[in-house]
Amino acid sequence: MRYCSQCGSAVQMRVPVGDNRPRYVCPSCGTVHYQNPKMVVGCLPEWRERLLLCRRAIEPRYGLWTLPAGFMEQGETLQEGAARETLEEAGAQVAIGDLYTLFNLPHIDQVYLLFRSRLLNLDFAPGTESLEVALFSEQDMPWMDIAFPVVRETLRLYFRDRSQGGFGLHSGDIVRASGGLVRRYRIALR
Amino acid sequence: MRYCSQCGSAVQMRVPVGDNRPRYVCPSCGTVHYQNPKMVVGCLPEWRERLLLCRRAIEPRYGLWTLPAGFMEQGETLQEGAARETLEEAGAQVAIGDLYTLFNLPHIDQVYLLFRSRLLNLDFAPGTESLEVALFSEQDMPWMDIAFPVVRETLRLYFRDRSQGGFGLHSGDIVRASGGLVRRYRIALR
Numbered sequence: 001m002r003y004c005s006q007c008g009s010a011v012q013m014r015v016p017v018g019d020n021r022p023r024y025v026c027p028s029c030g031t032v033h034y035q036n037p038k039m040v041v042g043c044l045p046e047w048r049e050r051l052l053l054c055r056r057a058i059e060p061r062y063g064l065w066t067l068p069a070g071f072m073e074q075g076e077t078l079q080e081g082a083a084r085e086t087l088e089e090a091g092a093q094v095a096i097g098d099l100y101t102l103f104n105l106p107h108i109d110q111v112y113l114l115f116r117s118r119l120l121n122l123d124f125a126p127g128t129e130s131l132e133v134a135l136f137s138e139q140d141m142p143w144m145d146i147a148f149p150v151v152r153e154t155l156r157l158y159f160r161d162r163s164q165g166g167f168g169l170h171s172g173d174i175v176r177a178s179g180g181l182v183r184r185y186r187i188a189l190r
Numbered sequence: 191m192r193y194c195s196q197c198g199s200a201v202q203m204r205v206p207v208g209d210n211r212p213r214y215v216c217p218s219c220g221t222v223h224y225q226n227p228k229m230v231v232g233c234l235p236e237w238r239e240r241l242l243l244c245r246r247a248i249e250p251r252y253g254l255w256t257l258p259a260g261f262m263e264q265g266e267t268l269q270e271g272a273a274r275e276t277l278e279e280a281g282a283q284v285a286i287g288d289l290y291t292l293f294n295l296p297h298i299d300q301v302y303l304l305f306r307s308r309l310l311n312l313d314f315a316p317g318t319e320s321l322e323v324a325l326f327s328e329q330d331m332p333w334m335d336i337a338f339p340v341v342r343e344t345l346r347l348y349f350r351d352r353s354q355g356g357f358g359l360h361s362g363d364i365v366r367a368s369g370g371l372v373r374r375y376r377i378a379l380r
Contacts, residue, residue, distance in 0.1 A: 003198035005191045036228045037262050072227050077294035104267035
């Protein structure tokens, strides 16, 4: 951020009066420009014993598989956002159920909220952000080609819970470890 | 939003290429300025049979009682944010526990995430945003002076759950009803 979105003046980074951390502040009109983490909402679409995954047609992680998920939009609920993303990315209609995983990704200022869901029919088709969309049983899961650690961890928990006969909410942190040529992540469940 | 925060040019509202909804777009540098809902994080600080509430020293709802809660900040987890807000508003140290209520407030583009928590000691004191901080038992609750519907509903669920011997996650929507002189809200639990 370099300019005030209200008046166009150059902003400064400083601690506003009565605040305790640096913000972008406009010295001309006084607007404080707060920046806050974003929510990524999505779901695990279930069809009998299988789950619907999307193969990404966009960066990052082009060509890898993921659950339908994306940034929550203004004016919608978490559940509406999860259903919208599923429709956009997989052309699939779902009934959104309980929140299943809640992960902090503080290194990128994101919180993932992934819901269990029920696929309503088999009329799915890849949206513009997907190369293909397909149902996978546990033994067919493309474990080596999952796009993101948060999705891999959610799928791992899902199949573990299913084998144990019950699904609860899982909460945790996924943080990118610094250093090294290969990206590594620290996953801590609560 | 009137000006591009990257280059200072006047922005336009239009649907970016490959998108499906209007955004603020800079015709000069091409930046798309996404706007997304914010998370409000807080907790229910428990001390034996009582809960810690704060009386607001700021608008909106000056002088009314609330749970410690506020906007999640960049670089922190939900739980860190809830603990930070409790320290800032109530001078209180807590151990954050399970997520207790998850409410969509789509009319103001907010999602509330309130956690159960354990107050670690009685060394609390009002922060700059609070007039006073106090522990309340169920029979002492200032029900007529609770600042926000989301807090009132969370407290109502809490005491109901406690009387029934178990706490689960509650999820729902709180939407301001239009019309009328008195503000009214529609509360729908899932």
